[in-house]
Amino acid sequence: MKDSESRSTKNRRPRDPAPATFAAKAELPASTLLLFDIDGTLVLTGGAGGRAMSMAFAEVFGVRDAFRGITMAGRTDTWIVGDAASAHGIPPDSPDLAHFREVYLQHLVSELQQPGNGRKGTMPGVRELLDTLAARDDVYLALLTGNYESGARLKLEYYDLWHYFACGAFGDDAPQRNGLVSRAVTRVAASGGPVFANRDAVVIGDTPLDVECASYCGARSLAVATGSHSVDQLREAGADAVLQDLGDTQEVLRVIADFGSRMAG
Numbered sequence: 001m002k003d004s005e006s007r008s009t010k011n012r013r014p015r016d017p018a019p020a021t022f023a024a025k026a027e028l029p030a031s032t033l034l035l036f037d038i039d040g041t042l043v044l045t046g047g048a049g050g051r052a053m054s055m056a057f058a059e060v061f062g063v064r065d066a067f068r069g070i071t072m073a074g075r076t077d078t079w080i081v082g083d084a085a086s087a088h089g090i091p092p093d094s095p096d097l098a099h100f101r102e103v104y105l106q107h108l109v110s111e112l113q114q115p116g117n118g119r120k121g122t123m124p125g126v127r128e129l130l131d132t133l134a135a136r137d138d139v140y141l142a143l144l145t146g147n148y149e150s151g152a153r154l155k156l157e158y159y160d161l162w163h164y165f166a167c168g169a170f171g172d173d174a175p176q177r178n179g180l181v182s183r184a185v186t187r188v189a190a191s192g193g194p195v196f197a198n199r200d201a202v203v204i205g206d207t208p209l210d211v212e213c214a215s216y217c218g219a220r221s222l223a224v225a226t227g228s229h230s231v232d233q234l235r236e237a238g239a240d241a242v243l244q245d246l247g248d249t250q251e252v253l254r255v256i257a258d259f260g261s262r263m264a265g
């Protein structure tokens, strides 16, 4: 978005040209809301989340391997746990489900310390990208993740990434991911950040469900193939842009700038 086309000027007086001095006087507002997914996008935990869920379910409900056959990637924790509860005959209003969350978080703390299975670590380029974006005033960083907020915090604090994000939308907020972009926009404004529209948001995630939640509400999607889906699968899902990973900061900035210019045009 160009200075002369800033949202506040357009909304207040759409037919008046901006004063010539507007750009010099106004503080440049963040024009793009970047909503980052966590698992498979920023980090991989070596399966800590899945193991912690499984252990908690066994502890609280006495069911082992409760999540066998239940897809986790891209889905909210509320959705995943609801599916497991349904599969094992646990009523959706069972008070034990709230207890499950507490036990899950306890196990997550210890499982994050384990070497785990498969890939574990910060994804390529993530820290450099977040450092670069945090220094800019034309983007605003927040989270859009299926994790419970407390689980998101534990995962990102383990990798020292939590401090980059002021707020976000989490798996506690809505059972389906499609509701989370609007929730994130509302949360950013409520926490003192800029007032965005859904179309100002870019969802950065690793699954077709991240892509879908962006298109569902008029946001853009930047998909990365560092999780459980390939570049081709993410393209087929309709992502607005797809990258192998976030390793090339300048390339990510170009994609975001391209989205911005198309939004303003």
Ligand SMILES: [Mg+2]
Pocket (backbone or CB within 6 Å): 037, 038, 039, 040, 041, 073, 074, 205, 206, 207, 227
């Ligand atoms: Mg993910």
